[in-house]
Amino acid sequence: MQRSSRGTHSSVLARRTLFRGSVAAGLGGLAASAFMQSDQVEPGGRTEETSSVAPNLREAAYAGPSYLLNVRDYGAAGDGVTDDSSAFAQVVAAAYAARTTMPLSLDRDQVGSINIIVPPGNYLVKSPTALISSTMSSKVQGVTFTGYGNSISNIIFQPATAGVMAQNDFWLKVNFQYLGFYAATAGCTFLLSSTTHSAQRYMFQNCYFQGFKYALDLQGTDNNSEFFFENCHAQCIEADGAFFHVGATNTSDQFLNYWFYGCTHWLSSAPFIDVAQGGHFHIFGLDVSAWAHDLTSPQFLFNLRGSNHASGVCSFQAEGVRVEGQNSNAGLLYSEWNYGSVSFTNADFSSQAPYYTYNNLISISYLNSAGPSYTFSNCVLAGGVLVAFAINDYEFQHEILFDSCTWLQKPSPSDVVLYNTSQAGGNIRQLPPVEFRRCRGTVNTNAIDAGGAAVWDARIGYNGDLIQTLTYREVSIRDPYGVPAGSSTVCIILPVGALITSIETMSPAGAVTSTAVGWEWIIATTESTPTTVGSVAVPGPANAGWRVETTLATPFLCDTKLRATLKITATNVDQNNGAALLLIKGFW
Incomplete structure (x- = not known):
């Protein structure tokens, strides 16, 4: 199908716009930009004061009509009822036919030169591969x-x-x-x-x-x-x-x-x-x-x-x-x-x-x-x-x-x-x-x-791969006031498979006023018959400060969810101590 007269009309307007652009260029960058935006040319040849067309479309309009193929010029109706398959097939074929060869052998493949314009509308396509076909050679x-x-x-x-x-x-x-x-x-x-x-x-x-x-x-x-x-x-x-x-x-x-x-x-x-x-x-x-x-x-x-x-x-x-x-x-x-x-x-x-x-x-x-x-x-x-x-x-x-x-x-x-x-x-x-x-x-x-x-x-799964770097971890046990005290019981959930190796507690001197001896924390599982994992006790008066670690003779394996869920109970701890630490150590 031959292109309609709208293509020729568009050519005149495009050249006219190109001339305006040349004149505007002499006005300086800012003036030129304002001048060119004031009178846009759409692919169909119409002009309007402002355009919502994509910026690349506006730029393409100034490049000349040979680089723009409008699918409506090839018979597309865009009404959602008419089958526009033939129009798309023809415009794509025209784009393919317009291929050129890069100068100076800069590329071994031929290059295209076409922007196919699809104006507003609903284009019904019933034929497969109408948009791009695999029959190109x-x-x-x-x-x-x-x-x-x-x-x-x-x-x-x-x-x-x-x-x-x-x-x-x-x-x-x-x-x-x-x-x-x-x-x-x-x-x-x-x-x-x-x-x-x-x-x-x-x-x-x-x-x-x-x-x-x-x-x-x-x-x-x-x-x-x-x-x-x-x-x-x-x-x-x-x-x-x-x-x-x-x-x-x-x-x-x-x-x-x-x-x-x-x-x-x-x-x-x-x-x-x-x-x-x-x-x-x-x-x-x-x-x-x-x-x-x-x-x-x-x-x-x-x-x-x-x-x-x-x-x-x-x-x-x-x-x-x-x-x-x-x-x-x-x-x-x-x-x-x-x-x-x-x-x-x-x-x-x-x-x-x-x-x-x-x-x-x-x-x-x-x-x-x-x-x-x-x-x-x-x-x-x-x-x-x-x-x-x-x-x-x-x-x-x-x-x-x-x-x-x-x-x-x-x-x-x-x-x-x-x-x-x-x-x-x-x-x-x-x-x-x-x-x-x-x-x-x-x-x-x-x-x-x-x-x-x-x-x-x-x-x-830390013990799964034959060779891997393990992480030795310490978790701190506290209630809102410090290490568990009085009748306080704290519960933590370690990962299943955790291996507990020791329990440590420490406090600076003077952190509490209590002179009580025998502060102790006991760690046990939450099984129906709890297993005592271990305990750690302060050997002297609490106000003197301490650092004590109990190393388990046999590391404790938290091999089930109940054995990994631990309760920490305080015994004889008669004062809150926010400066102290109670740590469970091991690999997990």
């Missing part, structure tokens, strides 16, 4: 699809059966911006990128995706790399799909480097990322609202699958993820990766915690590998951490670290960590360690309550 670098804003310029995909809106093998450096994409047929994919060595440097800015099974499904043997998402929004992704998907077949560990900035994933039970290969993922700000509401089995927001990946491809970084998990089966991370690095910073899973009791929020599978280094920092989390391991995992050094995290719903780190030993071949003693550093809980926080206060600094 040679590589082209560069094409841009620009709308006037998601929910303003909308493309509605309604094939007769499940299909793919765009399927690429030859385009590189493709940009989508200010557009809304909607699937009106179940099972559809927005972009199936099946490539042997193309599909590189894709950028999605201010785009909206609704109703697809997959927003992106990557396939092929190489590349599919350097994808960038900024202020993109997904809604109602089908539960058996994912926003970003890489399957186990016809895929490659060469798919790498994906960035997400300020995105959302709403009203869905589908993962945001589900990949069976490696890939470097970087997420900075992601809001996940009304997620997992219709799950009947566990599902995770991020799935890192596969346990045999190439070197240099397994890296996942997420910062500022907020999740409204509306189902007890909602989870944050599932990982099978065999090495690499996985980190979460400032993740918040607390929004729906008052209404749903979560199962396993994190599931990590080693299966005879060291696995990635897992780090969770400054996060608010709920639910459990399930760690699966195999019979020979004791040969590796594992690392799962929770640093400065707050845990909801679980009373202690021992309650957080669960081990799946189904593939351990009976080797249930070699547990991969999980470390909690400077963490805290919201359950069992008061040592003078009957339930006790949990000690959260711990390394669960």
Whole structure:
């Protein structure tokens, strides 16, 4: 189809505007800026005093009409009723035909020169691959699809059966911006990128995706790399799909480097990322609202699958993820990766915690590998951490670290960590360690309550790996006035598996006026028949000060929850002493 006369009219206006810009340039930077903004030219040739068009559109308008192709000039109606498939196919073909060769052989691939404009409207597309087709015959670098804003310029995909809106093998450096994409047929994919060595440097800015099974499904043997998402929004992704998907077949560990900035994933039970290969993922700000509401089995927001990946491809970084998990089966991370690095910073899973009791929020599978280094920092989390391991995992050094995290719903780190030993071949003693550093809980926080206060600094499974560095720990026991006194009883919860080696107390001279002799503290378990762990006593008058340590002849193993829950009782302590310390020492 020939371009309409609007294209010619636009040419005149574009040249006129270019002339104005040249005149304005002589007025100085500030005057030129004000002059050019006062009379904008839209792609269709109209002028208006002020424009809400994206800044890059305004810049493109001054570049000349040969760089702008308006989909309406190719017959698109944008009325939500007329099938605009042919118009999009033609405008993309025209963009492909306009490819050029870089001068001086600066690039071996041909380069594009077109910005495809999608004016406001609802464009119905019924033909699969109308947006980008895989029938191109040679590589082209560069094409841009620009709308006037998601929910303003909308493309509605309604094939007769499940299909793919765009399927690429030859385009590189493709940009989508200010557009809304909607699937009106179940099972559809927005972009199936099946490539042997193309599909590189894709950028999605201010785009909206609704109703697809997959927003992106990557396939092929190489590349599919350097994808960038900024202020993109997904809604109602089908539960058996994912926003970003890489399957186990016809895929490659060469798919790498994906960035997400300020995105959302709403009203869905589908993962945001589900990949069976490696890939470097970087997420900075992601809001996940009304997620997992219709799950009947566990599902995770991020799935890192596969346990045999190439070197240099397994890296996942997420910062500022907020999740409204509306189902007890909602989870944050599932990982099978065999090495690499996985980190979460400032993740918040607390929004729906008052209404749903979560199962396993994190599931990590080693299966005879060291696995990635897992780090969770400054996060608010709920639910459990399930760690699966195999019979020979004791040969590796594992690392799962929770640093400065707050845990909801679980009373202690021992309650957080669960081990799946189904593939351990009976080797249930070699547990991969999980470390909690400077963490805290919201359950069992008061040592003078009957339930006790949990000690959260711990390394669960500390005796699992054959070689690892252990931490010798000391926990201070106090009531609101100092070390327990009078009839005061304090209760603490150590991690199951803690090994107590000694009990120590100390006080400076003159801290109390009491001259009583025989101050003593007794530590016992909370079993039905309590076991006395040990005691420590002050040998002289209390006002003289002291430092006394009782080293247990046999270290005490807190091998059950009741043996790890300890009561500390004061005997003959007749005065509060806020300057004294009472310490339980050991390894945990």
